[in-house]
Amino acid sequence: MNDSPSGLDKERLAHLKAVIEKDVADNRYFGAVVAVARNGELGMLEAIGYGDEAHKIPLQTDSVFSLFSLTKAFTNTLVYRAIELGQFALTTRVAEIIPEFDGQGREKINFYHLLTHSSGLPPVWIPREGMYIDKLDDIIEAICENIFPLQPPGELVHYSPLVHHALMGEAVRRCDPAGRSYRELLQDAVLTPLGMKDTSIGVRKDLKARHIFPDFRGKPPQEHLGSSDLGPQGAFAEEHAEMPWVGGISTVPDLYRFAEMFRQGGTLDGKRIVSPALMALATTNWTGDKPNELYKKIALNHGWEPYPAYIGLGFGLRGEAVCPSIYGGTLASPGTFGNYGAGSTLFWVDPEWDITFVALTAGVMHPALNIERFQRLNDIVMSAAI
Numbered sequence: 001m002n003d004s005p006s007g008l009d010k011e012r013l014a015h016l017k018a019v020i021e022k023d024v025a026d027n028r029y030f031g032a033v034v035a036v037a038r039n040g041e042l043g044m045l046e047a048i049g050y051g052d053e054a055h056k057i058p059l060q061t062d063s064v065f066s067l068f069s070l071t072k073a074f075t076n077t078l079v080y081r082a083i084e085l086g087q088f089a090l091t092t093r094v095a096e097i098i099p100e101f102d103g104q105g106r107e108k109i110n111f112y113h114l115l116t117h118s119s120g121l122p123p124v125w126i127p128r129e130g131m132y133i134d135k136l137d138d139i140i141e142a143i144c145e146n147i148f149p150l151q152p153p154g155e156l157v158h159y160s161p162l163v164h165h166a167l168m169g170e171a172v173r174r175c176d177p178a179g180r181s182y183r184e185l186l187q188d189a190v191l192t193p194l195g196m197k198d199t200s201i202g203v204r205k206d207l208k209a210r211h212i213f214p215d216f217r218g219k220p221p222q223e224h225l226g227s228s229d230l231g232p233q234g235a236f237a238e239e240h241a242e243m244p245w246v247g248g249i250s251t252v253p254d255l256y257r258f259a260e261m262f263r264q265g266g267t268l269d270g271k272r273i274v275s276p277a278l279m280a281l282a283t284t285n286w287t288g289d290k291p292n293e294l295y296k297k298i299a300l301n302h303g304w305e306p307y308p309a310y311i312g313l314g315f316g317l318r319g320e321a322v323c324p325s326i327y328g329g330t331l332a333s334p335g336t337f338g339n340y341g342a343g344s345t346l347f348w349v350d351p352e353w354d355i356t357f358v359a360l361t362a363g364v365m366h367p368a369l370n371i372e373r374f375q376r377l378n379d380i381v382m383s384a385a386i
Helices: 010-025 068-084 111-115 136-146 163-174 182-191 205-210 252-263 276-282 293-301 367-383
Strands: 031-038 041-049 064-066 248-250 337-341 345-350 355-362
Touching: 010 031, 010 041, 010 367, 031 252, 041 252, 064 355, 068 111, 068 163, 068 182, 068 248, 068 276, 068 337, 068 345, 111 163, 136 163, 163 182, 248 252, 252 345, 252 355, 293 367, 345 367, 355 367
Parallel strands: none
Antiparallel strands: 031 041, 031 355, 064 248, 337 345, 345 355
């Protein structure tokens, strides 16, 4: 066994790097930046491969990636903060904060339903076809005009790509006594206290040169149009985009600090972001054995048996079953929690083993292949624990 101060086996971490290098050589994806830590000690921080298919942009440890739905973790954190400040509660109905989101069954939906993806709202990628998605005001208006429940809240778990976190981003903005925008609120309440200097909502001008523009490898799930008309995925290049569900950019070192804050119960370097009480609730499985309807379809199409959603308050959880898992693979403890984004971005924390893993990758993968990829890498990470 090759010991290290981090409590992680060096040879197994070297194997992790070699596996990623082989994946890149086999064109499974273009490259990855990864961090592995135990007990707050980094055992690995590596940039492997490239940011583009042509292999002309070598990745660096400070490369900036579009986070896709990992952005939702930032919005969740602002919701936790709003609850702790008494601005609203888990049981507060969304229409109490956003009155125009009312009627046709929507008045029954509360913030617990949004965080657990059990609102009954349709899992749409866009609230009105062909619209620009980079302006939050426009998105909220389109949601209120066009999106209505398919079933009562609480019946099904169905992952919401856009609507839930757009509504929560708007809600925390409306409840802010200082009248800050979502972007400003996130900066002041989370990013600045945690020292996340290379993270922003929208592609901040000083980060643009390091930004790895997302490549869907010729198979984009849908267009993401921005108001500057920068192309079919142009919203991911907009400097002033405000998309609380998908619009964040960051680096692995910054996300490592974010994940470490959660591992340490909501506080990092003396800066308290979330209370232990809320962390305990947020990392509890609130969806029981219900499947996530979106991933049920992915599972069936890939030849897997459907499996439980394992969703806390915004966090995805490892859970008890031996099943496909993007959070810690099959070796992590059941309480492992985290967030990820479309085919490419991930962080998780195993609170029992005190392991933190962050990976940002280039070359977006199909959802099932991405789960398989990360489960394999996660098992190697967990096997490195001494």
